[in-house]
Amino acid sequence: MASSDGQGGSRRVTLTEVARRAGVSRSAASFALNGRTDLRISEETSARVRRAAEELGYSPNTTARTLRTGKSGTVALISDFIGTTSFANAMVRGALQTLRDADTLLYTVDTQGDPDVEAKLLQNLLDRDVDGFLYASMFTRQVDVPPLTRNAPLVLLNCASPDIPAVIPDERGAGETAAAALLDAGHRDAIWFVGSFPPGFTGAAVWNGWSPLALTERLDGIQARLAAAGTALAGTAPIETDWDVENGRAAVTRLLGSGARPSALICANDALAVGAYHALSVAALQVPEDVSVIGFDGSALTQAVLPRLTSVALPYEELGRIAAGMLLQGDPASRPHRVPMPLVPGASIASPAPRD
Amino acid sequence: MASSDGQGGSRRVTLTEVARRAGVSRSAASFALNGRTDLRISEETSARVRRAAEELGYSPNTTARTLRTGKSGTVALISDFIGTTSFANAMVRGALQTLRDADTLLYTVDTQGDPDVEAKLLQNLLDRDVDGFLYASMFTRQVDVPPLTRNAPLVLLNCASPDIPAVIPDERGAGETAAAALLDAGHRDAIWFVGSFPPGFTGAAVWNGWSPLALTERLDGIQARLAAAGTALAGTAPIETDWDVENGRAAVTRLLGSGARPSALICANDALAVGAYHALSVAALQVPEDVSVIGFDGSALTQAVLPRLTSVALPYEELGRIAAGMLLQGDPASRPHRVPMPLVPGASIASPAPRD
Numbered sequence: 001m002a003s004s005d006g007q008g009g010s011r012r013v014t015l016t017e018v019a020r021r022a023g024v025s026r027s028a029a030s031f032a033l034n035g036r037t038d039l040r041i042s043e044e045t046s047a048r049v050r051r052a053a054e055e056l057g058y059s060p061n062t063t064a065r066t067l068r069t070g071k072s073g074t075v076a077l078i079s080d081f082i083g084t085t086s087f088a089n090a091m092v093r094g095a096l097q098t099l100r101d102a103d104t105l106l107y108t109v110d111t112q113g114d115p116d117v118e119a120k121l122l123q124n125l126l127d128r129d130v131d132g133f134l135y136a137s138m139f140t141r142q143v144d145v146p147p148l149t150r151n152a153p154l155v156l157l158n159c160a161s162p163d164i165p166a167v168i169p170d171e172r173g174a175g176e177t178a179a180a181a182l183l184d185a186g187h188r189d190a191i192w193f194v195g196s197f198p199p200g201f202t203g204a205a206v207w208n209g210w211s212p213l214a215l216t217e218r219l220d221g222i223q224a225r226l227a228a229a230g231t232a233l234a235g236t237a238p239i240e241t242d243w244d245v246e247n248g249r250a251a252v253t254r255l256l257g258s259g260a261r262p263s264a265l266i267c268a269n270d271a272l273a274v275g276a277y278h279a280l281s282v283a284a285l286q287v288p289e290d291v292s293v294i295g296f297d298g299s300a301l302t303q304a305v306l307p308r309l310t311s312v313a314l315p316y317e318e319l320g321r322i323a324a325g326m327l328l329q330g331d332p333a334s335r336p337h338r339v340p341m342p343l344v345p346g347a348s349i350a351s352p353a354p355r356d
Numbered sequence: 357m358a359s360s361d362g363q364g365g366s367r368r369v370t371l372t373e374v375a376r377r378a379g380v381s382r383s384a385a386s387f388a389l390n391g392r393t394d395l396r397i398s399e400e401t402s403a404r405v406r407r408a409a410e411e412l413g414y415s416p417n418t419t420a421r422t423l424r425t426g427k428s429g430t431v432a433l434i435s436d437f438i439g440t441t442s443f444a445n446a447m448v449r450g451a452l453q454t455l456r457d458a459d460t461l462l463y464t465v466d467t468q469g470d471p472d473v474e475a476k477l478l479q480n481l482l483d484r485d486v487d488g489f490l491y492a493s494m495f496t497r498q499v500d501v502p503p504l505t506r507n508a509p510l511v512l513l514n515c516a517s518p519d520i521p522a523v524i525p526d527e528r529g530a531g532e533t534a535a536a537a538l539l540d541a542g543h544r545d546a547i548w549f550v551g552s553f554p555p556g557f558t559g560a561a562v563w564n565g566w567s568p569l570a571l572t573e574r575l576d577g578i579q580a581r582l583a584a585a586g587t588a589l590a591g592t593a594p595i596e597t598d599w600d601v602e603n604g605r606a607a608v609t610r611l612l613g614s615g616a617r618p619s620a621l622i623c624a625n626d627a628l629a630v631g632a633y634h635a636l637s638v639a640a641l642q643v644p645e646d647v648s649v650i651g652f653d654g655s656a657l658t659q660a661v662l663p664r665l666t667s668v669a670l671p672y673e674e675l676g677r678i679a680a681g682m683l684l685q686g687d688p689a690s691r692p693h694r695v696p697m698p699l700v701p702g703a704s705i706a707s708p709a710p711r712d
């Protein structure tokens with residue numbers, strides 16, 4: 001193994017040299033080496049870049065040193081609530097894995113959404129010579145980036161802002177995936193959506209349970225996919241205060257009480273879906289024989305219910321890995337990088353029950 | 357509100373002066389002001405200390421400045437996995453709340469259990485003049501504290517080591533609480549424990565699902581409480597690989613298949629209890645009419661099952677708050693501070709079903 005301090009004296013291979021050898025642009029080389037899949041780089045091109053990197057002895061560790069040169073070998077992940085709540089922590093894990101491979105340490109700090117604390121933390125971190133920032137949000141949303149972050153390399157994680165490198169989940173694609181899973185099972189005219197912004201919600205940066213980008217984009221994707229199949233949602237079961245189990249139970253209880261006969265429920269997150277299970281159980285309806293259910297998030301709740309809940313997962317660890325890689329390598333993209341949200345199959349989807 | 361920088365010039369009131377005015381020892385005053393309940397300080401004494409503190413204008417913020425004086429106003433929470441997993445994060449939240457009230461910033465760093473990373477992080481943090489360390493473990497356990505932590509004030513959080521101030525959950529009391537809840541409902545001779553160390557477990561600092569102190573002490577408490585009532589566990593349903601839903605389901609399926617007829621199950625954590633629900637459901641046994649169930653942790657899983665699971669909760673936020681308070685004030689105790697684990701009632705305990 002090479003010394004982690006790389007005092008060997010051989011000249012450092014640059015990304016530009018790898019790109020030149022592979023016959024691709026520097027951006028394409030960066031994307032290929034970051035394992036990113038959103039740009040249309042063919043597998044053949046990607047393999048050529050990796051081969052060129054190998055032949056030249058270019059390694060992530062080497063590029064990591066670009067960020068580190070003469071600096072502290074320390075990066076800070078500054079977030080609203082990720083470090084202090086049991087949600088989205090896998091983003092920190094992903095970032096840590098990538099940074100650790102690059103011999104770079106990670107500090108995590110939470111502002112709890114307080115701009116004063118945020119400014120103090122940023123100044124404190126800059127005073128301590130951190131080499132770069134991952135600016136992260138617990139819920140996917142648009143952010144106004146505090147000016148102090150611009151004093152070091154910056155990548156946004158699970159949030160977006162114009163002209164700043166960013167990594168966010170492909171929420172619209174996730175909506176399409178959820179709708180497709182139900183269409184594929186034969187559902188069509190009695191698919192309901194469970195979830196809404198609670199009354200009075202203004203789109204501000206509240207954290208406890210809603211996510212402007214997620215709801216809007218998931219719903220867009222669902223509607224687009226259903227429209228492409230010549231159908232539409234039968235309706236929406238709105239929730240009252242939060243995206244939690246109790247609100248899911250209440251919303252679906254109201255829906256069933258209204259006389260609606262859903263064949264399938266697309267729930268805005270897993271907690272609402274678990275609440276839907278409870279409401280269906282009380283109404284003596286079986287999942288999936290009587291009603292199919294699908295959620296979003298891919299959380300541990302999917303395994304807590306019987307049968308296991310099918311969900312479209314937030315790829316938190318991958319978001320963290322990719323954002324850290326972009327911070328280490330420098331990112332040439334001007335639009336947010338969208339990470340696909342995978343379907344995690346459970347046993348909560350079946351063919352629609354026969355209607356009488 | 358006073359300026360957070362406290363430039364007012366009035367002399368700082370010390371804890372010793374508060375103790376003298378209240379007529380108690382400095383330790384007792386410290387315990388009373390930290391809201392600690394493990395020492396046998398009467399409510400009357402505690403009230404006298406608080407009154408003295410108020411009369412003298414002594415405040416946590418004032419004491420916070422003791423740690424900060426001439427330093428960086430920054431504390432680091434160094435843990436194995438807390439920042440990168442969705443477990444125990446409330447400890448960070450509790451610490452952050454207390455530190456924020458004291459105008460002190462918190463860095464969180466995870467070592468992922470790697471001693472090399474740990475040493476690098478500690479040196480990195482010391483180079484940056486952090487004022488103190490909270491050394492934390494995701495699972496309650498004995499730790500060997502790395503020597504570098506001794507270069508700054510140190511409090512252990514959810515772990516223990518001889519002669520170092522530490523805060524841990526009262527796991528033995530939690531076991532007693534669980535047993536008492538079942539005894540109170542009338543259970544006696546058919547109470548089974550679900551959970552064990554998996555085969556080959558050696559007590560090393562593995563993280564993924566077991567907790568040496570928790571299992572041993574919870575079981576001690578259960579057995580002591582049952583013995584005090586003149587009875588004992590009917591037996592243990594061992595688990596195979598981890599304390600998760602699937603292992604809980606498998607363990608209880610085997611138990612029922614062996615012909616055992618439990619009236620109640622004490623599960624080593626909530627995930628195993630959820631698995632127990634699934635096994636009981638498949639066997640057409642109702643919770644709590646046929647079998648009562650209780651878990652430990654007080655996690656979000658308790659709300660995912662119907663009826664809601666009764667659990668003995670890990671007081672994570674309180675652990676974090678108390679540890680941060682001890683770090684700010686200096687802690688005179690030589691034994692670990694034990695924080696009570698509260699019963700969080702669900703609807704999973706009822707009187708035993710009649711036996712034929």
